[in-house]
Amino acid sequence: MKKIHLNAFNQCSAALQSFGQYRNPRERTSTGYTQTHHWVDLAQLLDRGGFDSLFFADVHGAYDVYRGGAEAGIRHAVQFPGNDPTVLFPAMAAATRHLGFISTYSTAYYPPFHTAKLFSSLDHFTGGRVGWNIVTSYLGSATRNGMGGLLAHDQRYERAEEYMEVVYKLWEASWEDGAMVRDGARDMHVDPAKVHPIDHRGTYFDVAGPHMCEPSPQRTPTLLQAGQSGRGIRFGARHGEAIFVTYPTVEAARPRIARIREAAREEGRDPAHIKLLAGLAVVVAETAEEARLKERRLRSYASPEGGFALFGGWTGIDLAKFKDDDVLDGLDSEGIKAAARWFTAAHPGRIATLADAREEMKLASLIPLITGDAVQVAQEIERWADEADIDGINLVPIYQPGSFTDFIDLVVPELRRRGRIRGSDASISSGGETLREHLFGAGHAHLLPDHPGWRIAGVDPRTRRPH
Amino acid sequence: MKKIHLNAFNQCSAALQSFGQYRNPRERTSTGYTQTHHWVDLAQLLDRGGFDSLFFADVHGAYDVYRGGAEAGIRHAVQFPGNDPTVLFPAMAAATRHLGFISTYSTAYYPPFHTAKLFSSLDHFTGGRVGWNIVTSYLGSATRNGMGGLLAHDQRYERAEEYMEVVYKLWEASWEDGAMVRDGARDMHVDPAKVHPIDHRGTYFDVAGPHMCEPSPQRTPTLLQAGQSGRGIRFGARHGEAIFVTYPTVEAARPRIARIREAAREEGRDPAHIKLLAGLAVVVAETAEEARLKERRLRSYASPEGGFALFGGWTGIDLAKFKDDDVLDGLDSEGIKAAARWFTAAHPGRIATLADAREEMKLASLIPLITGDAVQVAQEIERWADEADIDGINLVPIYQPGSFTDFIDLVVPELRRRGRIRGSDASISSGGETLREHLFGAGHAHLLPDHPGWRIAGVDPRTRRPH
Numbered sequence: 001m002k003k004i005h006l007n008a009f010n011q012c013s014a015a016l017q018s019f020g021q022y023r024n025p026r027e028r029t030s031t032g033y034t035q036t037h038h039w040v041d042l043a044q045l046l047d048r049g050g051f052d053s054l055f056f057a058d059v060h061g062a063y064d065v066y067r068g069g070a071e072a073g074i075r076h077a078v079q080f081p082g083n084d085p086t087v088l089f090p091a092m093a094a095a096t097r098h099l100g101f102i103s104t105y106s107t108a109y110y111p112p113f114h115t116a117k118l119f120s121s122l123d124h125f126t127g128g129r130v131g132w133n134i135v136t137s138y139l140g141s142a143t144r145n146g147m148g149g150l151l152a153h154d155q156r157y158e159r160a161e162e163y164m165e166v167v168y169k170l171w172e173a174s175w176e177d178g179a180m181v182r183d184g185a186r187d188m189h190v191d192p193a194k195v196h197p198i199d200h201r202g203t204y205f206d207v208a209g210p211h212m213c214e215p216s217p218q219r220t221p222t223l224l225q226a227g228q229s230g231r232g233i234r235f236g237a238r239h240g241e242a243i244f245v246t247y248p249t250v251e252a253a254r255p256r257i258a259r260i261r262e263a264a265r266e267e268g269r270d271p272a273h274i275k276l277l278a279g280l281a282v283v284v285a286e287t288a289e290e291a292r293l294k295e296r297r298l299r300s301y302a303s304p305e306g307g308f309a310l311f312g313g314w315t316g317i318d319l320a321k322f323k324d325d326d327v328l329d330g331l332d333s334e335g336i337k338a339a340a341r342w343f344t345a346a347h348p349g350r351i352a353t354l355a356d357a358r359e360e361m362k363l364a365s366l367i368p369l370i371t372g373d374a375v376q377v378a379q380e381i382e383r384w385a386d387e388a389d390i391d392g393i394n395l396v397p398i399y400q401p402g403s404f405t406d407f408i409d410l411v412v413p414e415l416r417r418r419g420r421i422r423g424s425d426a427s428i429s430s431g432g433e434t435l436r437e438h439l440f441g442a443g444h445a446h447l448l449p450d451h452p453g454w455r456i457a458g459v460d461p462r463t464r465r466p467h
Numbered sequence: 468m469k470k471i472h473l474n475a476f477n478q479c480s481a482a483l484q485s486f487g488q489y490r491n492p493r494e495r496t497s498t499g500y501t502q503t504h505h506w507v508d509l510a511q512l513l514d515r516g517g518f519d520s521l522f523f524a525d526v527h528g529a530y531d532v533y534r535g536g537a538e539a540g541i542r543h544a545v546q547f548p549g550n551d552p553t554v555l556f557p558a559m560a561a562a563t564r565h566l567g568f569i570s571t572y573s574t575a576y577y578p579p580f581h582t583a584k585l586f587s588s589l590d591h592f593t594g595g596r597v598g599w600n601i602v603t604s605y606l607g608s609a610t611r612n613g614m615g616g617l618l619a620h621d622q623r624y625e626r627a628e629e630y631m632e633v634v635y636k637l638w639e640a641s642w643e644d645g646a647m648v649r650d651g652a653r654d655m656h657v658d659p660a661k662v663h664p665i666d667h668r669g670t671y672f673d674v675a676g677p678h679m680c681e682p683s684p685q686r687t688p689t690l691l692q693a694g695q696s697g698r699g700i701r702f703g704a705r706h707g708e709a710i711f712v713t714y715p716t717v718e719a720a721r722p723r724i725a726r727i728r729e730a731a732r733e734e735g736r737d738p739a740h741i742k743l744l745a746g747l748a749v750v751v752a753e754t755a756e757e758a759r760l761k762e763r764r765l766r767s768y769a770s771p772e773g774g775f776a777l778f779g780g781w782t783g784i785d786l787a788k789f790k791d792d793d794v795l796d797g798l799d800s801e802g803i804k805a806a807a808r809w810f811t812a813a814h815p816g817r818i819a820t821l822a823d824a825r826e827e828m829k830l831a832s833l834i835p836l837i838t839g840d841a842v843q844v845a846q847e848i849e850r851w852a853d854e855a856d857i858d859g860i861n862l863v864p865i866y867q868p869g870s871f872t873d874f875i876d877l878v879v880p881e882l883r884r885r886g887r888i889r890g891s892d893a894s895i896s897s898g899g900e901t902l903r904e905h906l907f908g909a910g911h912a913h914l915l916p917d918h919p920g921w922r923i924a925g926v927d928p929r930t931r932r933p934h
Contacts, residue, residue: 012588014647014681015656023651030649030656034591034681036557060580060679070659074677077656081647081681083588090503091558091592109581113527113612121479121550124501125558144675145580146633166613180481180548182497184490187770189482189497189544192537208611210541212527214481214501214548303654 002385004420005242005392005439006051006412007102007277008404011058012039013082017365018281018398019306020076024298027399034083036091042401043092046099049408050421052438053100053131054092055224055244055394056085060109061141065312066305067320070141073313076306086122093126100435102131102224107159108148109137112166113207119221120171120213128217128434128445133224134239136160139313157231159204164239166207168457169198171220172447173466174211190214196466220447222435228256237263238452242275242439244394248346248368253278253388261389269450275391275439278384281364281398283371284410295371298398299362307361324355342366367396378414385420469852471887472709472859472906473518473879474569474744475871478525479506480549484832485748485865486773487543491765494866501550503558509868510559513566516875517888519905520567520598521559522691522711522861523552527576528608532779533772534787537608540780543773553589560593567902569598569691574626575615576604579633580674586688587638587680595684595901595912600691601706603627603699606780624698626671631706633674635924636665638687639914640933641678663933687914689902695723704730705919709742709906711861715813715835720745720855728856736917742858742906745851748831748865750838751877762838765865766829774828791822809833834863841877845885848878852887 010016014030022030032038046054062080063073073080089101101122105115115132122130136156137148151159179194198209225236226244236243237260245260247253261271283298285291308319322328344352346360346368363369370380384390397403415421434445447453449461458467477483481497489497499505513521529547530540540547556568568589572582582599589597603623604615618626646661665676692703693711703710704727712727714720728738750765752758775786789795811819813827813835830836837847851857864870882888901912914920916928925934 019656020651020654022649022656034683036561036592040561060584062677070664070677074657074659074662075655080679081642081657082679083591084585087554087557087585087588087592090554091561094503094507094558109578111576111613111615113614114576117527118551118554121554124550125503125554141675144673146578146672146674147580148578175548182489184487184768187487187772188542189486189489189770189773190541190548192541195541197537205613206611207613208608210529210537212547212549216501301651303656305654306656 001419002391003422004381004385004415005275005277006421007392007394008046008051008054009279009394009396010054010056011079011082012056012085012088013077013079015077015306016079017310017367017396018298018302018363019078020301020303021298021399022077023301024399026402029400030077036088039088040092040095042404043096043099045401045404045408047096049404050412050416051099052392053102053435055102055131055133056104057133058082058085058104059139059142060147061139061145063139063309063313064141065316065318066309068318072305073309076303076309078306078309078313086118089122089130090125093129098438100129100131100222100438101126102133102222104133104135106135106137106148107163108156109142112163112205113170113212116167116170117212120211120216123216123218123221124213130218131222131224131242131435133226133244134160134164135226153229154231157235160235162202162204164453165202165456166198166200166205168220168453169200170207170209170211172453172457172459174198174209175215177215177464180214218434218436218445220453222439233260233263236260237269237274238267240274241436241448241451242277244277244279245390246279246367247388248342248366250384250388252345253384253390257389267452269452273440273448273450276389277392277394278388278390279367279394279396280381280384281367281369281396282377282403282407282411283363283369283398284374284377284406286373286410288373288376291371291373295363295369302362304358304362307365308358310365311361319354319357322354324353326354327352328354328357363398364396374410374414377411378418378420381411381415382418382420468886469858470889471848471852471882472742472744473888474859474861475513475518475521476746476861476863477521477523477552478546478549479523479552479555480544480546482544482773483546484777484834484863485765485769485830486545487768487770488765488866489544490768491866493869496867497544503555506555507559507562509871510563510566512868512871512875514563516871517879517883518566519859520569520902522569522598522600523571524600525549525552525571526606526609527614528606528612530606530776530780531608532783532785533776535785539772540776543770543776545773545776545780553585556589556597557592560596565905567596567598567689567905568593569600569689569902571600571602573602573604573615574630575623576609579630579672580637580679583634583637584679587678587683590683590685590688591680597685598689598691598709598902600693600711601627601631602693620696621698624702627702629669629671631920632669632923633665633667633672635687635920636667637674637676637678639920639924639926641665641676642682644682644931647681685901685903685912687920689906700727700730703727704736704741705734707741708903708915708918709744711744711746712857713746713834714855715809715833717850717855719812720851720857724856734919736919740907740915740917743856744859744861745855745857746834746861746863747848747851748834748836748863749844749870749874749878750830750836750865751841751844751873753840753877755840755843758838758840762830762836769829771825771829774832775825777832778828786821786824789821791820793821794819795821795824830865831863841881844878845881845887848882849885849887
């Protein structure tokens with residue numbers, strides 16, 4: 001039976017994807033997100049609660065498409081303000097045993113040498129529990145903040161490909177195992193014969209090396225990706241070891257998941273070597289009736305304009321240009337038609353107007369919402385696994401820590417009863433210590449042999465030495 | 468009587484400034500530097516031991532001037548390999564009460580918007596205990612690793628001036644106090660009227676803003692600087708709230724310290740509002756005789772070629788071009804003559820040849836070394852404070868944690884007996900919680916009123932509102 005990986009979505013921000021929840025008396029992130037102990041507490045909850053990993057998205061600008069400016073995005077704290085999440089990872093790792101820590105980091109904003117050093121540092125300091133969600137960036141406001149330059153879509157991925165080549169060389173090819181000899185007799189702290197420059201000269205980057213860091217437990221951090229465009233899918237199928245996906249329904253997901261696995265096969269990889277994690281939001285309670293009431297109450301806290309501001313940043317579409325009773329599907333805009341198809345797929349026959357969209361976006365924005373008792377939620381998650389062929393979920397909280405405590409108290413035990421979660425006790429473990437081993441089993445601390453990173457770095461996966 | 472601030476020098480690296488100490492059975496950093504708990508343990512030791520702050524230097528390339536390549540720098544682990552120190556700060560802050568955390572961060576490598584976000588995040592997560600050592604970078608190897616571009620010296624500082632303008636605007640002028648309203652009745656999480664773009668358009672940077680982060684305890688992190696060139700002194704006198712200095716002797720320091728204070732006055736600042744922290748290394752033991760033996764033993768572990776590699780990176784001078792009995796002062800090179808003057812000042816009449824330099828660099832490289840019992844060391848530190856007019860020391864460890872435990876066990880109590888350390892118990896405190904309050908007293912969490920940052924940001928220091 002297919003196991004289900006549990007990833008917790010987050011952002012080191014005052015609000016994530018459900019805006020207005022600061023009105024919820026149990027919402028803690030709006031005030032706590034600036035405090036280390038808030039995040040350490042959450043990490044401990046997830047670690048004990050059976051989650052594999054905690055993922056932080058990150059942006060470098062306000063959402064400023066809706067109503068042609070940043071006012072709504074700021075007013076509803078749409079992933080803004082936000083702090084750097086990576087600096088929390090060592091603190092959270094020190095307080096947990098198994099949980100992996102993943103951060104978005106953009107190839108557009110940082111030199112690859114820096115990114116390689118940062119993630120090697122994090123991999124050391126977390127004992128091999130770090131993952132990098134590779135993004136090529138998308139917010140225009142970040143560019144106006146002097147963060148990278150926006151390139152044409154295809155050029156962005158061409159540059160990102162070369163970026164990956166540089167970091168693979170730094171992580172896999174620069175330091176041989178056993179270079180840190182500390183050999184007093186030979187007056188040799190580090191063996192220089194085992195530390196190599198990479199001498200990369202390319203179109204976008206010239207990087208001499210050697211890598212600043214000695215090999216960390218995973219060497220290359222676990223690689224994640226989230227692009228859903230044609231070029232993004234190819235990039236993810238090539239580099240991603242796990243991919244965050246969002247689809248409105250199981251039915252919409254199935255063919256798209258199959259396409260990603262096929263793309264992985266075309267890259268010479270076993271399609272099972274990419275873990276697909278589907279974004280879901282859950283409202284669960286002891287009974288279905290209580291869950292229904294809880295959902296209604298959570299909706300009452302919502303500021304749906306925040307969802308519109310988020311949508312604007314994602315799609316470039318300003319929903320303020322439409323009226324409440326505009327039927328979205330009839331509008332003369334490719335983007336809005338795509339959004340309409342999303343709504344229609346999520347709620348056949350129901351979502352059609354802007355007013356419907358507003359209701360839809362009250363909770364978790366465009367993430368599909370499952371409401372019910374533990375059995376209903378577990379069954380629906382199983383349906384995602386078995387019918388859409390996902391490998392796990394990316395649980396998007398509506399409020400924190402409540403959305404996670406509810407899930408851990410009620411759904412995790414039910415999934416465990418059904419044999420869907422690895423490990424026999426509250427803390428998951430596939431036997432391994434690193435994040436990659438959580439995903440692929442003990443002994444797989446390093447890139448799997450069929451991962452293109454080896455070939456790109458010019459290193460033999462069996463001997464771990466340069467070709 | 469003048470109080471003395473205690474700062475601990477560090478680098479998140481296998482070796483700092485005393486190479487070969489991995490042979491010392493009590494040296495822990497060579498193996499422990501990749502582990503979070505190693506640094507948390509050190510932070511707790513310093514916090515309890517009366518230190519104000521812990522400073523991490525950081526580089527982004529190997530030292531590759533000596534012998535025309537990186538081999539010696541790698542062999543002796545000359546600040547290489549090295550991990551990113553900033554990601555440790557929240558973990559160390561969570562385990563300590565007072566200690567401040569300072570990191571080097573280069574204006575050459577990162578967009579100012581990123582640097583502002585990172586240090587605001589760290590200031591939040593450390594509860595206002597973070598400091599930024601502003602450098603404009605100096606290693607050519609970092610440039611060859613794709614980290615920034617080397618500019619002409621003066622242009623570097625011109626660019627750094629504009630960089631500071633951007634970050635002051637982000638930290639001081641973008642968010643008014645009280646913007647985070649969480650006002651459900653007005654459907655307002657953040658008050659957009661209190662969050663302002665900065666719309667900076669300059670020669671080197673265009674940054675729209677607003678700042679990603681709500682105001683942190685210090686807003687602007689405590690600012691440190693270390694440049695000792697003419698232009699660097701001016702930059703430090705303008706922006707620095709503390710300055711790391713290194714001089715061979717009290718006598719050499721005195722006029723140079725006076726010059727820095729004079730430069731601060733020329734910037735319209737009270738010269739006492741710059742804390743000057745002098746780099747010193749200490750070998751202390753219960754008796755002077757034991758200290759002398761300990762120094763001799765520590766020298767026996769040394770790999771002096773590591774010091775030559777470090778010296779090459781600092782100065783661009785390759786000492787391999789000289790012979791052991793070359794009298795340095797007689798050589799036809801301005802750089803080497805400057806180095807010779809350093810040696811000569813440190814040890815009048817003694818240091819003259821390359822062989823002497825090698826002996827000098829065995830411990831702490833070019834940092835002046837004080838060896839003695841607690842009274843002798845305390846008296847010498849007092850002489851630095853009273854005769855050279857320094858405000859504190861930047862203690863450079865020879866090995867870790869031993870150099871710090873020795874100092875805390877023996878010298879700190881002696882300095883306290885002499886009334887040189889603030890606070891009556893083992894943990895220092897000026898009453899305040901932030902790093903800036905450690906330096907300037909309770910109530911001074913924000914930039915002092917005479918600091919140019921206010922004027923540059925266009926904010927009135929009394930009202931904290933834009934002019």
